Amino acid sequence: MTARGLAPIRFCGDICYSLYLVHWPICKATSHLLHDAGVRGPWGAACIVLPCCVGASVAAGYVFHALIERRFLNAPMLKA
Numbered sequence: 107m108t109a110r111g112l113a114p115i116r117f118c119g120d121i122c123y124s125l126y127l128v129h130w131p132i133c134k135a136t137s138h139l140l141h142d143a144g145v146r147g148p149w150g151a152a153c154i155v156l157p158c159c160v161g162a163s164v165a166a167g168y169v170f171h172a173l174i175e176r177r178f179l180n181a182p183m184l185k186a
Contacts, residue, residue, distance in 0.1 A: 118164065124175050125167035132166050133159040 107116075118125060136159045137151075145154050 118167075121164075121167045121171040121175075124171035125163060128166045128170050129159075129163040132163045136162050 137155050140150075140155050140158065145151075
């Protein structure tokens, strides 16, 4: 749990529901724009489209988490 190498996975786990909500429209729009820009084929998809979609989805998921979802998370219980 405290391994530094797993920090990106832990971060995505913290915002996983936000990622779930935003990834489809972000990936659809990004892949469509890149396809229209001429990025086609399996290598273009693997080397350009996939990293762009992942980066844009994580960024949008974080913004969604910070602005909206965080308000609805359960607050930690206070000890009496």
